Amino acid sequence: MGVGIVCRFAAKPISKIMKLQVLIIAIIGTSLCNCIGDDIIFDTVDESIRITNPIDSLQIDSTHEFRALFLNNIGIEAETDLDWQSSDPNVLSIDANGVATGLQEGRAIMYVEVALEDKEPIRDEKLVVVTAAEVLNTEVETTEREGTIRTTSSYVLEGSFILKRENDELRLEIAEDYKASSSLPGLYLYLTNNPNTTNGALEIGMVNTFEGAHTYQLDNDIDINQFDYLLYYCKPFGVKVGEGEIGE
Amino acid sequence: MKRLCFLIFISFLFSFSAFAGGGWPQPKGHGFFKFSQWWLISDQHFTDTGLLDPNVTQGIFTTSIYAEYGFTDRLTGILYFPLFSRTYFNNTVSATTGEILTAGEAINGVADTDISLKYGLIVNKPVVLSATLTLGLPFGESQGGTAGNLQLGDGEFNQMLQLDAGTSFQLGKVAAYANAYAGFNNRTNGFSDELRYGIEAGTGFFGSKLYTIFRLYGISSLKNGSNRNNENSTSIFANNTEFLTFSPEIAYNINEKWGVSATYASALKGRLIFAAPSYAVGVYLNL
Numbered sequence: 001m002g003v004g005i006v007c008r009f010a011a012k013p014i015s016k017i018m019k020l021q022v023l024i025i026a027i028i029g030t031s032l033c034n035c036i037g038d039d040i041i042f043d044t045v046d047e048s049i050r051i052t053n054p055i056d057s058l059q060i061d062s063t064h065e066f067r068a069l070f071l072n073n074i075g076i077e078a079e080t081d082l083d084w085q086s087s088d089p090n091v092l093s094i095d096a097n098g099v100a101t102g103l104q105e106g107r108a109i110m111y112v113e114v115a116l117e118d119k120e121p122i123r124d125e126k127l128v129v130v131t132a133a134e135v136l137n138t139e140v141e142t143t144e145r146e147g148t149i150r151t152t153s154s155y156v157l158e159g160s161f162i163l164k165r166e167n168d169e170l171r172l173e174i175a176e177d178y179k180a181s182s183s184l185p186g187l188y189l190y191l192t193n194n195p196n197t198t199n200g201a202l203e204i205g206m207v208n209t210f211e212g213a214h215t216y217q218l219d220n221d222i223d224i225n226q227f228d229y230l231l232y233y234c235k236p237f238g239v240k241v242g243e244g245e246i247g248e
Numbered sequence: 249m250k251r252l253c254f255l256i257f258i259s260f261l262f263s264f265s266a267f268a269g270g271g272w273p274q275p276k277g278h279g280f281f282k283f284s285q286w287w288l289i290s291d292q293h294f295t296d297t298g299l300l301d302p303n304v305t306q307g308i309f310t311t312s313i314y315a316e317y318g319f320t321d322r323l324t325g326i327l328y329f330p331l332f333s334r335t336y337f338n339n340t341v342s343a344t345t346g347e348i349l350t351a352g353e354a355i356n357g358v359a360d361t362d363i364s365l366k367y368g369l370i371v372n373k374p375v376v377l378s379a380t381l382t383l384g385l386p387f388g389e390s391q392g393g394t395a396g397n398l399q400l401g402d403g404e405f406n407q408m409l410q411l412d413a414g415t416s417f418q419l420g421k422v423a424a425y426a427n428a429y430a431g432f433n434n435r436t437n438g439f440s441d442e443l444r445y446g447i448e449a450g451t452g453f454f455g456s457k458l459y460t461i462f463r464l465y466g467i468s469s470l471k472n473g474s475n476r477n478n479e480n481s482t483s484i485f486a487n488n489t490e491f492l493t494f495s496p497e498i499a500y501n502i503n504e505k506w507g508v509s510a511t512y513a514s515a516l517k518g519r520l521i522f523a524a525p526s527y528a529v530g531v532y533l534n535l
Contacts, residue, residue, distance in 0.1 A: 036352035039291070039305050039338045043349075074344050154299035183296035183520060185486060186397065199342065199349045236397035237293065238304030238340060238350065 039238075043197040045075045049082075049114050049124050052225055053139045057129040058092065058102040066098040068112045068124065069226075075194025083113040091130050102130040141165075142224050142248075149174075149230060149244035155181040157232055157242035165224045172204065172216040172230075180242075182210040186235040189216070191227035195243040198233050207232070270427050270448075271376035271414030273368040274318030282314040284509075284530025294491070294518035304350075305338040306522070310359055322368040326380075330359035333388065333400045355392035360401035361385045375415045380431075382408040404437035410444065424451040433467075439487050440473035459499040466492035469519075491518035499532075507532050 048071045055064050072078040084094045092108035094100040100110060108130065113123040144164050151157035159178025164171050180187065192201035204216050230244035274280065289307040292300050312330040319325055336354030341347070362382050370377040388401025410431030417424055426449045433442040446465025452458070469488045495513035502508065511528040515521065 036336050036354060037305065037338045038341045038348075038352075040343045041340050041349060042343045044344045074342060153301045154295040154297050155301070156297075181296055183488060186395075197340075197342070197349055199347075234303075235395050237301075238337065239302055 041197055043074050043194060043199065045071075045073060045194050045196065047071060047073050047114070047116060047119075047122055048193075049112060049122050050225065051110075051112060051124050051126055052223065054126040055128065055138065056126075056140050057131055057135045058100065059135045060102045060104060060130060060132050062135075063099055063101045066094070066100060066110065066112070066126075068098065070114055071193050074197070074199065075192065076200040080114050083111075083115070085111045085113065087111070092128055100128065102128075104130065105132055106130055145224060145246045145248060147230070147244045147246045149178065149232070149242055151242040153239065153241045155184050155241050157181065161230065161244060163224060163246055168220060170218040170220055170222055170224060172218060174209075174214050174216075176213045178209075178212060178214070180207065180210045180232070184234050184241060185237070187241060188233050188235055190231040190233060191218075191222070192229050192231045193227055195229040195231050195245075196240065198231065201231055202227065270429075271368075271370075271378045271412040273322055273324040273366050273371065273378055274316050276318045276321045279315065279317040279535040280532065281316075281535070282509075282530050282532040284312055284314065284528055286310045286312065286511075286526060286528040288522060288524055288526040290522035290524030292523045294515070294521055294523050296488075296519055298517060298519055300523050303522075304340055306336065308335045309333065312359075322371060324366040324368075326362075326364035326366060326382075328362040328364075330361065330388070330400075333357060333359035335392075335398050335400060337393075337398070353393040353398060355389055355398045355400065357389055357400050359388035361387045375413060377414075378412045380408075380410040380412065382410065382431075384408065384433075402435075402439065404435055404439050406433055406435045406439075408433040408444070419451060422451050422453065423456065424449065435473065438474040441470045443468045443470065457501050459501075461497040461499070463495040463497070463513075464492070465495070466490070486520045489519065489521045491515045491521050505534050507534075 050069050052067050052069050058064055066084070068082055070078055070080045070082070082098065084096060084098045086092045086094045086100070087109040088106060091104055091106035092100055092110060093103055094110055098112070108128055109125050110128050111123050111125045113121050115121045143166065144162055146160065146162045149157060149159045149161060157180045160175040162173045164173060187207040189204040189207055190198055190201035191204060192198070194200065202222070204218065228246050230246065231240065232242040233239070234241050287307070287309040289305065290303070291305040292302050295301050310330045310333040312328060315327045317325050334354060334356045337352050339348050339352040340350045342349055362384055364380050364382040366378050366380040368376065368378045384406035386401050386403050386405055388399065390399050390401050390403030392398035392400065408431050410429055412427060412429040414425060414427035426447070428447045429445065431444040433444055435441055444467050446463060448461065448463045450459055450461035453460070467490055469490050471488055473487050493513050493515045495511060497509060497511040499507055499509040509530050509532065512525060514525040515523060
């Protein structure tokens with residue numbers, strides 16, 4: 001029975017109109033069948049650890065709780081086990097929670113270390129002077145960080161900048177030597193710890209100035225040491241255009 | 249008669265391009281209709297300096313109807329209607345974690361449409377000349393998708409005036425033609441105006457069954473628009489786009505009325521436009 005139906009169907013001539021309908025459906029079908037694929041972004045960066053509230057001196061019998069920020073292999077803040085150590089536990093002791101205590105006069109280097117799988121451990125360190133004299137144990141505050149913007153594409157993008165905290169305000173000051181191509185559609189500026197991607201980055205906003213000095217007023221809650229890069233990114237094309245490492 | 253048939257045919261061939269072209273208007277009461285599929289997929293683009301930069305992979309697929317009809321022997325009406333167009337961009341995926349960083353998106357719909365009137369200024373002469381007025385109707389979505397960067401049109405109403413000069417001749421036993429055009433495209437909504445130009449040559453083989461065509465055409469921007477009107481424009485709809493493209497085509501007449509064609513186009517140079525070949529296949533009907 002089935003064979004008979006197939007044979008009768010096969011024997012029946014297909015009209016020209018039907019051929020045309022099939023062609024039209026096939027052509028439109030090619031559009032609809034073009035599915036969204038994947039573009040791979042190589043976004044691996046080295047893990048890093050940094051002490052975020054250093055002090056340079058500590059009075060004997062005083063304590064200071066150090067904090068540290070660990071960034072994983074895509075530059076995102078992540079929880080991990082921190083190993084706090086002192087180079088001279090007789091001068092400066094530190095416990096597993098990062099609480100340091102001045103014990104006697106002298107100098108000690110305080111380390112924080114993170115063990116990585118299949119890699120050498122990473123660490124950050126700060127020199128601390130322990131003294132009998134009265135000190136305020138205030139945190140060493142960074143007020144300025146600077147860097148240079150450079151293009152990583154064929155579009156013009158250059159200049160220098162300063163990230164500045166002043167009067168409780170955080171500002172990104174782009175200098176007079178700044179120049180950027182205005183031809184690029186949808187150019188956006190980010191703060192990030194991974195200059196390869198906007199994943200985990202903080203969007204400052206769309207770039208509307210393409211030459212000369214200008215300033216971005218940033219959220220006062222942002223720590224000046226929280227990010228290490230400026231990232232210029234073209235949203236419509238989905239590509240990085242340039243970057244600027246934020247130095248000390 | 250054979251020469252007349254060839255002239256009629258090459259007027260059909262010119263209609264393969266997106267813009268009404270060729271110095272030959274349709275004879276009165278005659279028409280040409282084409283149903284075609286055009287597509288382009290690109291993961292790089294020409295920058296404003298003409299160099300190549302990568303971009304997230306984007307694709308555009310357009311199913312269109314193209315129609316020419318001779319109202320008189322000199323006046324031809326032309327319609328280019330992209331009845332279904334799809335554009336998309338890929339997911340971006342972290343090589344480190346496999347996580348989707350930016351999800352791909354797509355939009356579908358009608359794209360920008362052109363209607364034209366072509367008038368034969370010089371007809372039935374060794375060299376023919378025609379003028380064409382084209383109105384670009386912004387039917388296509390110009391800011392689709394979450395970030396507004398998916399486009400089926402540029403969102404502006406443009407008017408283009410174009411002059412075409414063409415001639416037909418024999419290359420030995422092979423019929424051939426050549427055409428050149430230049431046009432001025434007045435764009436609105438802050439987009440820069442454009443100069444458009446092109447040359448084209450075609451030959452017929454096997455008793456005019458098979459035609460080969462070679463085109464070289466381009467756009468030069470006058471860069472007189474307001475620059476930041478293209479905040480999300482990419483692909484083929486950006487402002488200040490420029491290119492020079494080489495495009496061969498093959499057309500095969502199945503019978504007197506029906507034929508099929510295939511076209512390839514690749515930019516030799518460009519600015520602010522995708523850098524990838526485009527393809528088109530179509531079936532056409534002569535009336």
